[in-house]
Amino acid sequence: MSYVQISGVTKTFGDVRAVKDVSFEAERGEFVSLLGPSGCGKTTTLRMIAGLETPTEGTIEIGGEDVTKQPAYERDIGMVFQHYALFPHKTVGENVGFPLKMRGVDKAERRERVADALEMVRLPGTMDRSPTELSGGQQQRVALARALVFEPNVLLMDEPLSALDRVLRQQMRIELERIQEEIGITTIYVTHDQTEAFSLSDRVIVLDQGELSQQGSPLEIYENPQSEFVGEFIGQSTKLSGTVTADDDGVTLRTDSGLSLESGESNLTHDTPALAFLRAEKLSISKTPTGAANELSATVTTVSYLGEKTLFFCTLATGEEITVAEHGFTNVGEYGSGDEVFITIPEEKLLLVEDASNGEPA
């Protein structure tokens, strides 16, 4: 029995079904991310776990107890809001001490635990300051201290880093990881940022239009997308659609445009409509043919040098647009728009996903 158990949860707002029959669980101490684009229902799901929304259908259990109908203030949950939601009329100390005050902890103990919590988020000595005097990153830390000070059962975070700039976001991510490991609290984290989800989580749950699309470890999600949505949303890839041909020699995808791509292992059967996701960084580009199995000729449209990597936007001979990412590439000068190039897809790296939209599976 998992610590947090979400079973068949649906939430409708008027005519809109924000969350559709979502089920997942989180083990004690696990870090789970809800990942998806805006409007995918991840925040609504989190709010239902917090008790700020009531599910239309389904149940939510925490620690074996059904809390579906329990109001937020009776659940033992710490929550960090997107814009921190610190009380502007209270000091940092009063903010962090608030959950303790609500639980009737006396003043002396409160002060001690608030100091400890601020110490943990590396903001000692800020107790008597106003949160409005603090920087965004510091406010974020205060919000985290406030969500953790009463040692809740579960920590919920709703895009906590989205309001910070890039450098600060990375620092806070590392900080979050440290704190979560230190106290080992079950954490459910909502984000639209793949990097955040992957670097922090034990398990990632991808949501699409209110439905659970796929769940698994970051590695599973990235290397083995199970649906068109996950293939497209995660990473940067080129999508090709076609039909699977499986015979003794292996699995081949014949694209609608007439390409023939060999694939390594695949559990797709013969004649299945399928989509191939060509991850930009798994492709390689060269000026001369290499003679590898999956080699496609293409024309460079744009070369985009980003420092740590270079993106080549190309058009295949068959007309599809394809993006290739080369890391640490120094021969950028040799490539220009209009150049004829050869793009190689290692066959074991060809990701095939059944195409659900293209007719029923065989």
Added chain:
Amino acid sequence: MSNEQESTGGVRTSSAEGGELRERVFGLRTAVLRSDAVTGVFDRITGRERVFASVQAGFGLGWMLVFLFAPLLYIVSLSFWQRGAGGVVVQEFTLANYEYILTESVDLASLTFKNLYLTILFQSLKYGVFVTVGALLLGYVPAYFLGRTVTKWKAALLLLVVLPFWVPLIIRYYAWILVLGNQGLLVSMLGWVGIEASGFLYTELAVVSGLTQALLPFMILPIYNSVNEIDSSLIESAKTMGATPLRSFYEVTLPLTLPGVSAGVILVFILSVGSYMAPALLGAPSNTMVANLIESTFGQNLDWPLASAMGVVYLFVLFGLISVFNRFVGLDDVFGGGAE
């Protein structure tokens, strides 16, 4: 320019001499208009936003100066002059007006306090407090729900709040007379539930309740505004931290709406203390308020200096009360930039 040339050309055909003269006049005019001194002035007027800003502000300040401070200054000087026979103002300095309204029939030793002006001023302040408290109690709840509820009817509901402003005050008081009068709505309604009553007009209750209903929007709107500005995630975060709805109201909503409450309290208090029409229409002679006393001193008694002194004292008392209030609440928070 082309227009000017055309017109000069036209003149020249009719009278060559006149045309020459005109040309010289134009030339002179052009020279004057293009001189550094003149263009400099125009540049200053048109080129600098600072000038525009001060012109705009200056206009407002000028308006205040001419129509508020100048009459006020006149009233202050009136209050130190004397009333001659038949209400003529005699411009001779005296403190008699102030002595009369502040010390007449006041005996601090025996604590007798029969001074008419001070009694009525005190009564006005008392009514002001009643009205303010009443409006606060009646106004907070609708203001809170208007601010917190998400509904497509919000604009219509807000319109309902300000709708009474479309009806002239005097008509609203006459309507109130119909509610409280002998055969009024309230008496009938009480009759339906078996309570005998004979009208509530011309009482303290009538004045205070009339003022309360008339001034309620001034309480609702600023409170609504401050409730509306509260980020709902603040209240939600209080709940996730274990605050019951009541507790989160007390800990979060209430403190954050205090600026709106203060604004409403000040507005309603000032407006109610200085009310003239409500006591005149809804009250008995014993419910006279300070504005009525000043008016009758000005009008019926034709004692402008005395009435002016009454006005000045009233102004100082009100100003003093607001200053004290400011000490406790901080009006900078209320009318200044708000919270942050």
